[in-house]
Amino acid sequence: MINEHIPICGEHHVKKEWRSTTFEYSDEGITVRVPNIYAWVCPENGEASFTPSTVEELITTIRELIDLSKRARKRRPVLTDYIVSVAA
Ligand SMILES: [Zn+2]
Numbered sequence: 001m002i003n004e005h006i007p008i009c010g011e012h013h014v015k016k017e018w019r020s021t022t023f024e025y026s027d028e029g030i031t032v033r034v035p036n037i038y039a040w041v042c043p044e045n046g047e048a049s050f051t052p053s054t055v056e057e058l059i060t061t062i063r064e065l066i067d068l069s070k071r072a073r074k075r076r077p078v079l080t081d082y083i084v085s086v087a088a
Pocket of ligand 1: 009010011012013042043044045047
């Protein structure tokens with residue numbers, strides 16, 4: 001994956017770097033962040049391109065978390081940040 005071909009940032013015309021970053025997904029004002037996810041990152045502005053398999057792997061769980069957060073928002077609209085960690 002890493003040495004196959006290094007993508008170039010279309011905006012800055014520099015090689016992207018394969019490194020860990022934070023995956024972020026927002027829906028209806030709810031944002032889920034997943035740190036320590038590997039992606040191609042532009043060294044100029046830090047914009048990350050996640051591989052389709054990474055997105056596929058994360059999206060089901062993230063959608064469930066967003067549904068859960070919508071219910072939590074109805075229950076306690078005052079609480080706006082939840083940090084969830086899962087031990088490996
Ligand atoms: Zn760039």
